[in-house]
Amino acid sequence: MSERRVVDPTARLDYDGELIGDDVSPGGAGAPLAWVERWYAEAKADPRVAEPNAMVVATVDADGLPDARTVLLKGLSAGGLTFYTNTRSAKGQQLAAHPHAALVLLWHPMFRQIRLRGAVTPTGPDDAAAYFATRPRGSQVATRASRQSQPIGTRAELEAKVAAEESRWPDTGSPADVPAPSTWGGYLLRPDVVELWVGRRSRLHDRLVFTRTGDGGLDDPRSWRTERLQP
Incomplete structure (x- = not known):
């Protein structure tokens, strides 16, 4: 071949x-x-x-x-x-x-x-x-949800973690709503x-x-x- x-x-x-x-x-x-x-x-x-x-x-x-x-x-x-x-x-x-x-x-x-x-x-x-x-709220939430470079079973698991972090930090419009991990x-x-x-x-x-x-x-x-x- x-x-x-x-x-x-x-x-x-x-x-x-x-x-x-x-x-x-x-x-x-x-x-x-x-x-x-x-x-x-x-x-x-x-x-x-x-x-x-x-x-x-x-x-x-x-x-x-x-x-x-x-x-x-x-x-x-x-x-x-x-x-x-x-x-x-x-x-x-x-x-x-x-x-x-x-x-x-x-x-x-x-x-x-x-x-x-x-x-x-x-x-x-x-x-x-x-x-x-200064980062967009979505990026802040994703950063808190992800254990970067660590394995995860499915994409659904990752998205569930993001949803949990989104709920944890209410959006008041302030850049400080989501604290840095x-x-x-x-x-x-x-x-x-x-x-x-x-x-x-x-x-x-x-x-x-x-x-x-x-x-x-x-x-x-x-x-x-x-x-x-x-x-």
Whole structure:
């Protein structure tokens, strides 16, 4: 029996992203924050990009094996990038044991990607609760109902748990109606490496990498070395 192919090996798309250029200092010579902020703002304004703050978070498990999933970027500052999740989820437990991660923001219609790596620290319960209060009520209820990453017998069981939590917290219209569970937490990744990637024709992609050399923030040009990488 011949091998069945589920991916077309001949498929090609010739990327045509905008070149980064040799001047890498818009608003902060040699620092990555201005670039990340600008690219994110442009992705947010592009109607082709359905979820501009979707990003892949890669961690390692207890066996040192990679694990990755998509979450939403919820904070960007000179200090780093913030996201939120259940601290008892697979990624939460992995970050507790190995507090480093890699992030990928991919805006495919724009032929742009940002890769970041660094140490991850919890943001604290007050910060996590404050963000939780801004979430839609349905997301709040679902978060309380789900023991994220744990097995469950049927979808009906999960929906029953959601219904029970919905009844437990009467809807008065206040964002504080549904309190954050004790397992809800925020995480801040402080990058040591930030790579800007632009897809170009004939796979001659444009790559620029910022590598940390000091203790300053993402906006401090004295704390970063800039290099262009071959595609």
